[in-house]
Amino acid sequence: MKKTLFVLFLFIGIATQAQDNKTKEKPQIVEAACGECQFGMKGNGCDLAVRINGESYFVDGTKIDQHGDAHTKDGFCNAISKASVTGKIQNNRFKATSFTLIKEK
Template sequence: MKKNIFFIFLTCTLTLSAQEQKDKPKTQIVEASCGQCQFGMTEKKGCDLAVRIDGKPYFVEGTSIDQHGDAHAQDGFCNAIRKAEVSGEIIDNRFKVTTFKVINENPKKDNLKKHD
């Protein structure tokens, strides 16, 4: 009887674990920038956050260009194409973001070690 209960418990645990992994969107590194200024997208007016996945740009839904610093700064999305770690999915030709994290490509000089 104890073996049967253990077997049922183990089967349920493995099934739930497999379902959780299947539902998580994959994380990937993409190019992120202003869709209009850097990717040449014309479907919308103004400046909007976009990502480029496999060479194709998609406007982002779930976060905005202004949530990631000054878009018009020297390294802002309207003036530079940055790398971002994202998860989400493409639905109706838009990237519905679950997570979005800009990758710091230019560390401050203070953090760099000097070699003698």
Template sequence: MKKLIFTLVIGFIGFAANAQTKVKQPQKIDNKTVEIACGECQFKMKGKDCELAIRIDGKPYFVDGKGIDDFGDAHGKHGFCNAISKAEVTGEIVNNRFKAKTIILLPEKKKGE
């Protein structure tokens, strides 16, 4: 009976230790071409205000380290609240947010290119 209780206690401890949430390592992004725009207006993300976001492989992330108006008027005709642009970015994804090291807007392609 003692062996059974001991085995159950050890099994439970092992299960409880394995059930702990694991810290996800930051995902490094290096010179990747992504979509960039207002997370709320263009990517339909939930937020409190217009906020810069990028979309990598279909998944949007709010951006830390750069603001939505750092690239011009976000509410202008071609601003991030009215259009999705392309950018080359370097940084890392931490806690579902993109920590920007660099963001370089790419020129808009003209029709036929």
């Protein structure tokens, strides 16, 4: 009986760990900028976009102005930056669950 319970708890622990590993997103480094100003995307103003594997996507989950003034010399409208992001591409948009701008040294 003790062995059966041990095996059962062991199986539950392994299954839970496997499920946790599936749901954790791995961050990736992408190019980030204003989609209209830097990536040539069609839009209605200055909107944050990322470029992943050569394809550009507008971003949902964060806004361009949450990362500083987009119109400064090194802002998103005037320069392409690097960002560490997690999320997924859905309906031709990047749904960000995290977005961290990488500061140049």
